[in-house]
Amino acid sequence: MRVFRILGRNIRDSFKSVFRNFSLSLASIACIVITLIVVSIAMILSFNVNNFTKAVERDMTIVAFLNRDVSLERVEEIKDEINVINYVESFTFEDKMTISEEMMEESSDFDSILDKYEEREDNPLLDAFQIKVTDINQIEEVANQISQIDGVYNVKYGEGMVEQLVSVFDIIKKISYGVVIALVIVTAFLISNTIKITIFSRKREIEIMRLVGASNINIKIPFIFEGLFLGLFGSIIPVLATIFGYEALYNTFNGQVISPFIQLIVPLPFTYFVSLALIAIGILVGMFGSWRAVKKYLKI
Amino acid sequence: MDLIRIKNVEKTYKTGVTAIYDLSLNIQKGEFVFIIGSTGCGKSTLIKMLYREEKPTSGIINIGGINVSKLKNRNVYKIRRKIGVVFQDFKLLPKSTVYENVAFALEIFGLPNSEVHSKVIKALELVGLKHKAKNYPHQLSGGEQQRVAIARAIVNGPKLLICDEPTGNLDENTSMEIMKVLDEINKLGTTIIMVTHDTEIVNKMKKRVILLDSGRIVKDYKEGEYVHEGV
Numbered sequence: 001m002r003v004f005r006i007l008g009r010n011i012r013d014s015f016k017s018v019f020r021n022f023s024l025s026l027a028s029i030a031c032i033v034i035t036l037i038v039v040s041i042a043m044i045l046s047f048n049v050n051n052f053t054k055a056v057e058r059d060m061t062i063v064a065f066l067n068r069d070v071s072l073e074r075v076e077e078i079k080d081e082i083n084v085i086n087y088v089e090s091f092t093f094e095d096k097m098t099i100s101e102e103m104m105e106e107s108s109d110f111d112s113i114l115d116k117y118e119e120r121e122d123n124p125l126l127d128a129f130q131i132k133v134t135d136i137n138q139i140e141e142v143a144n145q146i147s148q149i150d151g152v153y154n155v156k157y158g159e160g161m162v163e164q165l166v167s168v169f170d171i172i173k174k175i176s177y178g179v180v181i182a183l184v185i186v187t188a189f190l191i192s193n194t195i196k197i198t199i200f201s202r203k204r205e206i207e208i209m210r211l212v213g214a215s216n217i218n219i220k221i222p223f224i225f226e227g228l229f230l231g232l233f234g235s236i237i238p239v240l241a242t243i244f245g246y247e248a249l250y251n252t253f254n255g256q257v258i259s260p261f262i263q264l265i266v267p268l269p270f271t272y273f274v275s276l277a278l279i280a281i282g283i284l285v286g287m288f289g290s291w292r293a294v295k296k297y298l299k300i
Numbered sequence: 301m302d303l304i305r306i307k308n309v310e311k312t313y314k315t316g317v318t319a320i321y322d323l324s325l326n327i328q329k330g331e332f333v334f335i336i337g338s339t340g341c342g343k344s345t346l347i348k349m350l351y352r353e354e355k356p357t358s359g360i361i362n363i364g365g366i367n368v369s370k371l372k373n374r375n376v377y378k379i380r381r382k383i384g385v386v387f388q389d390f391k392l393l394p395k396s397t398v399y400e401n402v403a404f405a406l407e408i409f410g411l412p413n414s415e416v417h418s419k420v421i422k423a424l425e426l427v428g429l430k431h432k433a434k435n436y437p438h439q440l441s442g443g444e445q446q447r448v449a450i451a452r453a454i455v456n457g458p459k460l461l462i463c464d465e466p467t468g469n470l471d472e473n474t475s476m477e478i479m480k481v482l483d484e485i486n487k488l489g490t491t492i493i494m495v496t497h498d499t500e501i502v503n504k505m506k507k508r509v510i511l512l513d514s515g516r517i518v519k520d521y522k523e524g525e526y527v528h529e530g531v
Contacts, residue, residue, distance in 0.1 A: 002410035003410065005412065006407075006408070006410040009407050009410075020395040021395070204391070205393060207391070208391050208392075208393060209408075210376070210377070211351075211385055212380065212404060212405040212408070212452065213378075213380035213381035213405065213408065213456075214380075214408045215377040215408075216374055216377075218377070
């Protein structure tokens with residue numbers, strides 16, 4: 001009961017304090033607002049890059065062409081053999097008869113050429129498997145294994161290009177994560193220093209608190225709560241900017257950048273997730289900043 | 301019974317200056333003691349060691365059973381909760397009301413609101429400022445601010461009240477008002493130690509007086525013994 005009473009009073013006092021030291025609070029809040037907006041932009045960018053790379057990776061497929069003389073019975077066996085290969089997510093079999101029918105429907109040129117081959121054995125096209133892998137880094141290994149299967153004529157998976165894309169995406173991902181983490185750390189120290197300056201002007205308050213018998217925890221907790229409120233208030237504008245700004249951006253670009261190939265992440269619930277992260281970062285960083293700042297004055 | 305026992309206390313600052321030499325002193329429960337002496341005689345250092353703002357270099361200071369000289373920094377609050385301190389510059393929170401300033405000393409203990417309220421009102425009544433509870437410090441006169449500081453110092457019923465030149469910033473009439481309040485508090489059973497320059501006050505109060513010079517006790521006058529003959 002006593003603990004709750006003390007805690008309640010701390011929350012009440014720190015709330016009051018934010019408004020009583022309004023100009024100083026405003027400085028801290030402004031600092032939080034600006035950095036959180038930058039963090040938000042970095043997060044949105046990195047998540048979109050990540051989303052895009054995932055989408056590209058998902059589209060990466062191995063195409064395995066079969067020998068012309070492979071029988072349908074053998075095809076069934078090959079299916080079983082592909083199934084047991086590690087990292088294979090799914091595969092589809094494309095019958096050459098179906099392909100030629102599709103081609104014939106598409107254009108009259110194909111129609112006139114392919115019309116002659118009604119029998120399966122005569123069809124000049126090749127049966128093919130389209131295989132998706134669970135891990136893009138294993139695509140070469142999987143392709144190699146498939147090419148060993150008896151009856152497989154050759155295997156295509158965009159050799160060289162895929163490896164390059166994968167390594168470029170990997171670098172982009174790592175950089176964007178690094179930027180977000182670095183920004184959060186920089187924000188923490190920036191806010192901590194701003195709060196430190198504001199607390200410097202309240203040295204006297206801390207001195208008086210000590211004088212009337214406040215223990216170190218008694219002194220720290222109100223300041224930490226104050227940091228929490230500063231972080232909370234400071235995250236309001238960045239959250240609104242994220243939710244409405246990203247939606248406006250998404251609508252303006254029609255959900256894609258440059259080409260339909262680069263899709264933006266759908267705003268909801270994505271922006272809510274980013275907002276939650278911003279609030280959490282604001283609160284934690286505000287609390288950390290206050291805690292670090294007040295610690296300096298508790299040496300006695 | 302002794303409330304304060306100071307034994308062979310010596311204080312040398314890091315700068316090499318020794319402020320107190322081998323000082324021993326006992327103060328009984330309920331006493332009113334003036335500490336006087338010229339500037340730099342060590343009287344501020346002595347009382348700072350009592351509320352553990354400073355630590356003695358050697359010797360023992362015992363207040364109500366707590367060995368203050370051995371108290372670790374993080375435990376300083378334990379002694380601060382048992383004593384009240386009043387300063388020349390009041391040390392009030394400028395952005396809190398009179399009520400909040402006084403209540404503050406109780407709220408950190410986690411007392412229930414009703415108890416906080418009744419104690420604060422009682423303390424403010426004692427110093428005659430109940431009607432100013434909602435004012436802010438800057439709306440009060442110097443004497444009133446000092447009375448708020450006294451109310452804050454006594455609100456949790458400390459056994460000891462330490463006053464560091466409480467009348468230093470105040471005119472003669474206001475000073476006597478403050479002394480009246482302190483005398484009343486003393487009569488209610490609180491031991492008071494007061495550092496002052498104002499020999500006029502010391503003359504009028506007729507209490508025990510300890511004269512310090514160059515970090516040593518020169519004379520310990522019993523109640524009513526001290527008469528200042530003018531400068």
